[in-house]
Amino acid sequence: xxxxxxxxxxxxxxxxxxxxxxxxxxxxxxxxxxxxxxxxxxxxxxxxxxxxxxxxxxxxxxxxxxxxxxxxxxxxxxxxxxxxxxxxxxxxxxxxxxxxxxxxxxxxxxxxxxxxxxxxxxxxxxxxxxxxxxxxxxxxxxxxxxxxxxxxxxxxxxxxxxxxxxxxxxxxxxxxxxxxxxxxxxxxxxxxxxxxxxxxxxxxxxxxxxxxxxxxxxxxxxxxxxxxxxxxxxxxxxxxxxxxxxxxxxxxxxxxxxxxxxxxxxxxxxxxxxxxxxxxxxxxxxxxxxxxxxxxxxxxxxxxxxxxxxxxxxxxxxxxxxxxxxxxxxxxxxxxxxxxxxxxxxxxxxxxxxxxxxxxxxxxxxxxxxxxxxxxxxxxxxxxxxxxxxxxxxxxxxxxxxxxxxxxxxxxxxxxxxxxxxxxxxxxxxxxxxxxxxxxxxxxxxxxxxxxxxxxxxxxxxxxxxxxxxxxxxxxxxxxxxxxxxxxxxxxxxxxxxxxxxxxxxxxxxxxxxxxxxxxxxxxxxxxxxxxxxxxxxxxxxxxxxxxxxxxxxxxxxxxxxxxxxxxxxxxxxxxxxxxxxxxxxx
Amino acid sequence: xxxxxxxxxxxxxxxxxxxxxxxxxxxxxxxxxxxxxxxxxxxxxxxxxxxxxxxxxxxxxxxxxxxxxxxxxxxxxxxx
Ligand SMILES: Cc1cc2nc3c(=O)[nH]c(=O)nc-3n(C[C@H](O)[C@H](O)[C@H](O)COP(=O)(O)OP(=O)(O)OC[C@H]3O[C@@H](n4cnc5c(N)ncnc54)[C@H](O)[C@@H]3O)c2cc1C
Ligand code: FES
Numbered sequence: 109x110x111x112x113x114x115x116x117x118x119x120x121x122x123x124x125x126x127x128x129x130x131x132x133x134x135x136x137x138x139x140x141x142x143x144x145x146x147x148x149x150x151x152x153x154x155x156x157x158x159x160x161x162x163x164x165x166x167x168x169x170x171x172x173x174x175x176x177x178x179x180x181x182x183x184x185x186x187x188x189x190x191x192x193x194x195x196x197x198x199x200x201x202x203x204x205x206x207x208x209x210x211x212x213x214x215x216x217x218x219x220x221x222x223x224x225x226x227x228x229x230x231x232x233x234x235x236x237x238x239x240x241x242x243x244x245x246x247x248x249x250x251x252x253x254x255x256x257x258x259x260x261x262x263x264x265x266x267x268x269x270x271x272x273x274x275x276x277x278x279x280x281x282x283x284x285x286x287x288x289x290x291x292x293x294x295x296x297x298x299x300x301x302x303x304x305x306x307x308x309x310x311x312x313x314x315x316x317x318x319x320x321x322x323x324x325x326x327x328x329x330x331x332x333x334x335x336x337x338x339x340x341x342x343x344x345x346x347x348x349x350x351x352x353x354x355x356x357x358x359x360x361x362x363x364x365x366x367x368x369x370x371x372x373x374x375x376x377x378x379x380x381x382x383x384x385x386x387x388x389x390x391x392x393x394x395x396x397x398x399x400x401x402x403x404x405x406x407x408x409x410x411x412x413x414x415x416x417x418x419x420x421x422x423x424x425x426x427x428x429x430x431x432x433x434x435x436x437x438x439x440x441x442x443x444x445x446x447x448x449x450x451x452x453x454x455x456x457x458x459x460x461x462x463x464x465x466x467x468x469x470x471x472x473x474x475x476x477x478x479x480x481x482x483x484x485x486x487x488x489x490x491x492x493x494x495x496x497x498x499x500x501x502x503x504x505x506x507x508x509x510x511x512x513x514x515x516x517x518x519x520x521x522x523x524x525x526x527x528x529x530x531x532x533x534x535x536x537x538x539x540x541x542x543x544x545x546x547x548x549x550x551x552x553x554x555x556x557x558x559x560x561x562x563x564x565x566x567x568x569x570x571x572x573x574x575x576x577x578x579x580x581x582x583x584x585x586x587x588x589x590x591x592x593x594x595x596x597x598x599x600x601x602x603x604x605x606x607x608x609x610x611x612x613x614x615x616x617x618x619x620x621x622x623x624x625x626x627x628x629x630x631x632x633x634x635x636x637x638x639x640x641x642x643x644x645x646x647x648x649x650x651x652x653x654x655x656x657x658x659x660x661x662x663x664x665x666x667x668x669x670x671x672x673x674x675x676x677x678x679x680x681x682x683x684x685x686x687x688x689x690x691x692x693x694x695x
Numbered sequence: 696x697x698x699x700x701x702x703x704x705x706x707x708x709x710x711x712x713x714x715x716x717x718x719x720x721x722x723x724x725x726x727x728x729x730x731x732x733x734x735x736x737x738x739x740x741x742x743x744x745x746x747x748x749x750x751x752x753x754x755x756x757x758x759x760x761x762x763x764x765x766x767x768x769x770x771x772x773x774x775x
Contacts, residue, residue, distance in 0.1 A: 141744055143712070143765050148743070154712020181763075183744075202764075263756050281745045291748075293726035293738040300742030303762070308717025309710060392736050393725055595740070595748060598732045628747030633740075 111137045111177075113488055114197045114271035116184045116431060119147015120165065120474045121466025121481035122277030127172045128485025134492055136176035137269055139199055141183040143307075145169040147279050148299065149474035151306040179203070182267060187274060187431050195435075195461060197269040273461045273491065275484055276432050276449065277477075280425035280467035285320075285583050286601075286637050288591045289388030289397075290421070298328045298422030311335045313418025317397055319343040319385035320422040322577040323365075328420055330371035339377045340416055343399055345406055345423075346577050347381030386411070386586040388419055406582030423579050425471045426636060430649050432468060435459050439648040442470045444574040447648040453551050453560060454487035455480055463488060472570025479563055483555050490554045584641060593641070594634040596627020604641055615642040700770040702727075709766040716742070716749050716761035719772075727751050727761070727774035 115126040118140030126138040138145075146152050150165040172178060182199040189195055282297035289295070294313060296304070298320060301312040316337050318329040325342050333339040372379055386408060387398040396415045400408040427448045433439065438450040438458040449457050449464040457464050465484040466477030555563075587593070589602040599622050607621035615638045618624065624638050625631025630651050631638070639646040697708045700715070702724060709718040716739050719727060726736035728750055740748040742762050750758035752773045 141763065143714070143763075154710070281741060281743060284740075291735055291737065291740075293736050296739060297741050300739060300762075303742035304717055304720060304739070308713045308721070310713070310717045310721040312720065595737075595746065598730055598735070628750075629745060633746050 109270065110194055111135050111269060111271045112492055113137075113273045113275060114139065114195070114269050115275040115277055116140075116187075116197065117147065117275075117277030117279055117466070118142060118145040118169075118178070118180070119277060119279050119466060120149060120478035121279070121484075122147070122275065123165070123168050123172055124478045124481030125275045125277060125463075125465055125485040125488070126176055126481075127168055128482050129488050129492075130172060130175040132485075132489040132492075134489060137179060137271070138172065138176055139179045139182045139184055139197065139269070141181065143180060145172075145178065145180070147474075147477075148303070149477075151303055153307060153309045179267070179269075184431065187435055189435065190270075193272075193461065195271045195274050197271055197274065199267045199269065200264050201267050202263050202265075273463070273488055274431075274435075275481075275488065276429075276457075276462065276464040276468050277466045277481060277484075278428040278431060278468055279477075280427045280471055281632060282422045283424045283426045283579075283636050284421060284633060285423050285579065286591055286593050286634070287386055287388070287583070287586045288588055289390065289394070291592055291595050292388050292390050292394045293392065294390070294394030294417055295388050295419045295421065298325060298420045299425075301418070301420035302328050302331060305331055305335055311337045312420065313416075314338060315340055315416040316418040316420060317341060317343065317385055317399070317414060317416045318420045319345070319383075319397075319399075320424075321345045321384075321579065322422065322424050323573060324422060324425075325420075326365075326368040326372070328422070329377055330368050330375070332420070333375035333377050334371060337418075339372075339375065340414055341378045341380055341399075342372065343383040343385060344379065344381045345384040345402055345580070345583075347402075384583075385419055385421060386583075389413075393417065394419055400586075402582060404580070406580040407585055408582070424574070424577065425467065426632065426646075427467045427469075427471060429464075429468045430651055432457060432459075432462065432464055433648045433650065435462055437462060437464070441645055442574065443571045444471075444578065445645040446471070447646060454490075454554050455484035456487060470567065470570060471574065472566055476563065476566040476570060479559065479566065483559060483563065487554045579636075579640070581640065593637055594624035594627065594631075596629050596633070597623045597625075599624040599634075601641075604638065608642075613642070614644055615639045615647065618642055698768040700766050700768070700772060702772045703774055707772075709768075713766055714762055715751060715753060715759075715764050715766045715770065715772060718766050719761065724774075727772075729775060 112134035113126070113129045113136045115122045115136065115138040118138055122138055122140070123145060126136050130136040144152060146165065150162055152162055156162060156166070179199070179201070181203045182201045184197055184199050186198040187195055188198070282299040284290070284297050296312055298318065301316070304310045304312050311332060314337060316332055317340050318325050318332070321344060325344060329339050329342045382402045383399055384402060384406070385397045386400040388394050389396045389398070394417060396413050397419055398411050398413055401410040403409055424444060427442070427446055429439065429447060429449050432449040436459055439447045440450045442448045448470045449468050451457055451464055451469050455463045455465050455469070463484040465480035469480065587601045590600045593599050593601055593604055603622040604618055604624060607618045610621060612618040612621050618638060618641070619626065619631070624634050631649070636646050697710055699706045699708055700718065701707070702719065707718055707722045707724070713721070719725070720739060726738040728737050729735060730737060737748045739762055740746045744760050744763045747760060749761040751761040752775070753759050753764060754771050
């Protein structure tokens with residue numbers, strides 16, 4: 109079975125893209141590593157409270173669940189290209205209901221018997237699985253399908269999806285900066301604190317300090333304060349703007365900024381610019397932090413100590429583009445220097461059959477992510493209708509139809525048997541309101557001018573934010589010789605400096621000599637800092653596997669060709685039999 | 696509505712749908728492993744499956760990311 113489209117990422121971008129394509133009749137699978145659809149912004153607890161934006165997203169998610177295969181708890185660790193042009197999306201999962209599968213080069217989906225007769229494509233086994241862990245999960249049930257696994261050891265196993273087209277909507281993660289004590293428990297990324305609250309209903313601590321740079325600190329602080337934490341302050345390392353002249357206001361988002369400002373004022377949370385947490389102190393957990401006044405370049409001019417039990421820090425975001433770079437997609441440097449995937453006006457990457465939307469093409473917030481998901485979906489539908497997929501086989505989806513606007517509600521109603529969203533309106537597919545998609549794939553037709561203008565405006569807004577909240581080099585002065593730069597391999601600053609003294613002039617040679625970025629997270633956490641220390645912009649990731657996966661998962665693969673992209677991945681020396689993070693010197 | 700898991704023999708409440716990491720954090724358990732070289736305590740950091748700081752053993756299985764794994768009734772969690 110070959111999907112017309114596999115989407116990686118169940119945030120606003122991925123869900124909008126998948127839904128747009130599914131509504132037009134494409135066979136779509138969406139894969140996400142999380143427990144529930146939502147991504148970072150729409151992350152929610154198992155029993156979410158009604159909230160306008162979230163309700164709307166959940167309607168989209170239900171409509172998608174009714175029309176596509178939604179595979180939650182599936183982590184994609186690689187995508188590879190078959191000789192015939194199809195893409196293989198390699199996932200690791202603990203979802204017992206997911207069938208063991210491995211479509212070989214000839215397209216057969218063998219081994220269906222292992223999961224009780226369900227083929228990869230959504231036989232009873234898979235749909236059952238989706239119904240339980242996906243359907244229930246995304247709606248907030250607590251369905252359980254964690255398995256003991258095929259190998260009985262790690263509980264993880266491999267699922268491979270075959271696709272004509274891929275949409276990369278993997279979002280971003282927080283960009284932390286190292287500082288003394290940043291590895292003490294109780295220090296969390298700002299997004300981590302937000303994820304705990306949104307996904308688990310857990311307030312990260314009692315006395316919390318929020319620090320870093322950028323407008324994202326505001327929802328984090330007001331969320332925590334609103335949930336009962338004592339937020340001792342928001343320390344914004346950049347400055348001069350203050351809340352009143354916040355660029356959010358300048359760009360016509362006055363309501364949102366005012367809302368956060370009011371929430372912070374109500375909870376008496378001070379907002380201080382040109383200040384930041386420069387050290388955390390404690391024995392086994394955070395007990396206090398040093399807060400510094402900073403000059404324009406973030407050099408420390410004065411300090412004081414504040415007692416607290418929790419710190420939430422974030423210095424912007426790092427787009428997750430591994431799957432794209434694995435496939436050879438071209439990248440560019442965003443305004444803040446982050447490597448992001450290059451896309452054209454239709455969100456197409458430089459690799460045939462591969463689109464990207466949301467944060468992997470540049471950080472700009474969830475509204476932009478959703479819009480881009482929709483645009484990518486439209487472009488993908490147009491592609492399916494106007495030309496065969498990459499490779500030689502004729503495209504089965506050549507006559508996909510674009511449903512008229514009302515089909516959206518019909519779509520969910522007609523699947524009332526699934527118990528999902530009968531009759532509810534789904535605004536995600538609002539683009540469908542503009543009528544049927546064009547026969548020809550012209551850009552203006554796929555991306556109506558109104559959408560193009562909106563996207564441009566929001567992109568400009570995202571870039572303005574990046575410009576207004578840069579990371580300044582002074583933070584390097586906050587580090588001591590023994591401050592860990594890399595948390596996984598426990599590499600202190602002194603070892604990085606040693607490597608430089610030995611002649612390492614770029615991040616890659618520093619990594620080879622001192623090993624930052626060689627551990628579990630593969631440089632996702634320390635990569636930015638190491639680039640800064642090396643004096644160069646962060647380079648696109650070159651990881652043969654996008655996520656460490658277990659030997660058990662690999663062993664559960666049966667078709668040898670499906671293992672191709674990661675010939676050197678299994679490595680027994682990592683703890684627990686999981687593959688060692690990449691030790692390849694060429695990395 | 697809550698159920699319990701055991702953490703080193705101690706009972707920890709879970710709201711259905713919470714990850715093991717969230718349940719531990721809510722119970723005030725914020726570090727559950729130590730690092731290989733420095734023996735430094737570690738718990739949640741990124742909260743979304745990226746940093747691997749939160750590795751933990753569940754039901755005798757090798758390290759899982761506590762921030763991604765949903766807690767289930769009867770789970771036995773051991774911290775190192
Ligand atoms: C931790 C965190 C918290 C955030 N909280 C907020 C907030 O509260 N408010 C706000 O305005 N903005 C928040 N943001 C910013 C947010 O990223 C964007 O505004 C928005 O969510 C982007 O949407 P997206 O669809 O591009 O990606 P996301 O919403 O990030 O969705 C990406 C999805 O892809 C999945 N994924 C990634 N890689 C893989 C893989 N290899 N295999 C399988 N699945 C994968 C992830 O699990 C995730 O669900 C947060 C960002 C982070 C990193
Ligand atoms: S807290 Fe970062 S991977 Fe779990």
